[in-house]
Amino acid sequence: MNFNLDALGPYALVIVAGLFAHACFQLSASMLTLLGSHAIGAGKRHSTVLKLSLSYGLGAFVATLGLLASLTYFFTSVVPVNQTSIAWIIVCALVVLVGWIVLLTYYRRGKGTQLWLPRSFIEFASSRAKKTKNVFESFSLGLTMVIAELPFLIAPLAVAASVLSGEPNLERTIGIFAYAVAACLPLLVITLLIGGGHKISTIQRWREQNKQFLQWTSGLTLILIGVYLFAINIWGKS
């Protein structure tokens, strides 16, 4: 069995950069931190806290996998991105637009790591995190949070899907799985930290101290990806 990942060529860096931007988005990580905080605060056993965190991560992984696979199918069969310039223009415009929106609105001003989402939704999600008792609930919470962040995640997912749609079937499948695994790495790291006995406050402090960095790097990365893709697919071919 031979994989020809070299076929990705100039796009490999684009996927890695998109993946980085994806991993910088914080809704899933915030909710996992909150879930861990509630579970530990309620005096749940260590193994239960770990199970809840892992199933939450699995939910996020399944949602990412499903969304990326659907978008890749869309760009392969419905709107073949490699055959029409207009599809590339739409993808590039979307990525640049989302990059700008990330720079302007992703975090609320002030203390903490409050996100752009409506407060009513956050209160609902927080109460769900507090009431989460078993792995099925935490799985569905992980799944829901990825879907809730879709207005931002759509950009890196569209980049990865449009690039992977030009690959042969095997490489495309491996790429989709690899992307979903890598996108969920921050959740795995948080789960490992919670499992390793680290304090939730340490994780939250790190997130708060680095929120500007994450916001700026993810926003700028998306803008650069959009410009780069436009340059090699539209300017480069005209």
Added chain:
Amino acid sequence: MNDAHIIKRRTGLPEPFDPLKLHSSIVAACLAVRTLEGEAHVTAERVCRHVIDWLTTKSEVTSADIRRIAAAHLTNYHAEAGYMYEHHPLMV
């Protein structure tokens, strides 16, 4: 005291101050930063006393006021737990 009413930020409606509710939320904050259970209860009791003392001169306060005062006293006893208590609603 204990005539004091808390104005809930979410509903805007007043409800009587419930020291047990405050106690359990402080215990949860302490446990979240891996404090031992006994220490968490002792700390919560001390903080609750400070809040009750503070409430003696008030007839109506907001839930945000209670959180601010409790967080300030909790930070004196346990800095990490105080941070968690204060930042819990600001996490997402």
